[in-house]
Amino acid sequence: MKILITGIAGFAARHFLDYLNVIEPGSEVAGIYHETLPEFDVKKLGNLTITFYQLSLLEKDKFAAVLQECKPAFILHLAGKSSVANSWKDPSGSITDNTNFFLNIVESVRVLNWPCRILSVGSTEEYGNANAGLPLKETDCPEPASPYGVARVLQQKLVAIYANSYKLDIVHTRSFNHIGPNQKPEYVIASFAKQVVQQDMEGKKEIILKTGDVNVVRDFSDVRDVVKAYYQLLYKGRKGQTYNVCSGNGYVLKDIIQLLAKKIGKPVHDSIDEEKFRPAENKTILGSFEKINKETGWKPEISIEKSIEDIIEYWRGILSDIAKKQ
Amino acid sequence: MKILITGIAGFAARHFLDYLNVIEPGSEVAGIYHETLPEFDVKKLGNLTITFYQLSLLEKDKFAAVLQECKPAFILHLAGKSSVANSWKDPSGSITDNTNFFLNIVESVRVLNWPCRILSVGSTEEYGNANAGLPLKETDCPEPASPYGVARVLQQKLVAIYANSYKLDIVHTRSFNHIGPNQKPEYVIASFAKQVVQQDMEGKKEIILKTGDVNVVRDFSDVRDVVKAYYQLLYKGRKGQTYNVCSGNGYVLKDIIQLLAKKIGKPVHDSIDEEKFRPAENKTILGSFEKINKETGWKPEISIEKSIEDIIEYWRGILSDIAKKQ
Secondary structure, X not given: OEEEEEOXXXXXXXXXXXXXXXXXXXXXXXXXXXXXXXXXXXXXXXXXEEEEEEOOOOOHHHHHHHHHHHOOOEEEEOOOOOOHHHHHHOHHHHHXXXXXXXXXXXXXXXXXXXXXXXXXXEEHHHOEOOOOOOOEOOOOOOEOOOHHHHHHHHHHHHHHHHHHHOOOEEEEEEEOOEEOOOOOOOOHHHHHXXXXXXXXXXXXXXXXXXXXXXXXXXXXXXXXXXXXXXXXXXXXXXXXXXXXEOOOOOEEHXXXXXXXXXXXXXXXXXXEOHHHOOOOOOOEOOEOXXXXXXXXXXXXXXXXXXXXXXXXXXXXXXXXXXHHHO | OEEEXXXXXXXXXXXXXXXXXXXXXXXXXXXXXXXXXXXXXXXXXXXXXXXXXXXXXXOHHHHHHHHHHHOOOEEEEOOOOOOHHHHHHOHHHHHHHHHHHHXXXXXXXXXXXXXXXXXXXXXXXXXXXXXXXXXXXXXXOOEOOOHHHHXXXXXXXXXXXXXXXXXXXXXXXXXXXXXXXXXXXXXXXXXXXXXXXXXXXXXXXXXXEEEOOOOOEEOOEEHHHHHXXXXXXXXXXXXXXXXXXXXXXXXXXXXXXXXXXXXXXXXXXXXEOHHHOOOOOOOEOOEOOHHHHHHHOOOOOOOHHHHHHHHHHHHHHHHHHHHHHO
């Protein structure tokens, strides 16, 4: 496939490329990044031709130029300011930047009249306090509980408008929490795993974990499953439609902590870090993947145990490398 | 009351002041405007003390300074880029400016911890393609059909978030189309009335009206009723809640045209102006005012006939003045 990916330096993009390298060798990828590009293992992605472009998605003209140069059949829009915590600190930045990233893409496609399929990646945060019951379904009315959630609701509404009014071939996901190797430790499971592995390597007999509220329930998917869902939706999603990408399983954070303890073979105790508390947080998030399953056949395949194992292994590698350099 | 009003130079603000002058003499008003301030009939507003401030609501620090100076008990946020047509031409401007106007107000109130009641004025455009049936109720899930509609949905979601998470005392309206004297001819009924009066004064025997789609149904309220609703909501609206402000009557535009014809005593024919067509338009918009009526007692009182009469009279006055000056 000939695909343009925004946010190429990010967590999901890295795993999408791994998958594309296997599932569709010979694919041509135009990757847009903004700040720094992590080192890609070029050997591992040997079946792909990747061209990188450095620009901010706020620079509409530059984006339009890349679009005209690359002529992609697909756009996978992964870039975004996706931190809920930061959206409380800077609601305007979260909302206007995420909106303008998205609008600059769809407006460029519209104005240039470029025929391509766009996948807009949204978030479980769109649901917020939606009160139609669990599991959350695409037809539930979103009641976002954070500025970031509002930004993604906005994007989902714009997807519907651009598909209906301008006939753009665009599909939206509501992606629930995803985890896996290479995720930054700003995210909860990566943060837990890093702390656990670090203290284990320091020889601690008992591990003390700094956490937020560990009684919340979250629907975690492995990122390697999530990118397969994106691949399916790029080909099979219906124009203007929104799809949950989730596991359908609710995990209490404290159970995940016990899973980490089991894998590492040491007791892990949690200790509340007030800074990790947010002004509003949903107790339980749990989605239904019935729609995407019916329409594309996708379903999650990687168990939470396997995810946690691989995440621990990833952090062992990272922290060993750092230790060696010191 | 001690009230800060944004968009003081606008259509609704002018009528709100007229009402406040009568209902609550002695009120102190801080009025924020951006570009030019129309001449106010100071005699007519003699019971009020009004101070004007010129600033853009994008200038957060200036707004915060006005807030600290005026110490209002109420904020009525009427300012906005409220043109649906322009939102198609500049979706980013419509969304980001409206959002930042709103955020700069609520963030200032939050950061300064200033205790006041805020009325956030939203729009019927939030409903868009909502499909729960007519009349539209506040509990229907918004499906905005224009970028402007998306901007107002965003605002409504932020009202809920700031009320829930930050305990701000804020209430939101979904204001349906409102009409009356002093409205700018960018709006449909003002445009029709101006054209009709102008051609009547030119001595035309038959009037040809440039229109968009005249088969759409809209829920028109008289602005003088609408500002009474705002006044009621400032005192009696419940924190975090959204209220329709509408007439509960659906008027087909072509019937309004016939009403204009009757009042002017000449036949009026409509002629489609392609430029007035929009990429997406709802055929029928009709709201329920049950919630605001139950909670505040407000109901619309001015008939459509009276509104149309007064609008014609207003345009006769304006166009006579212009004619005299020439």
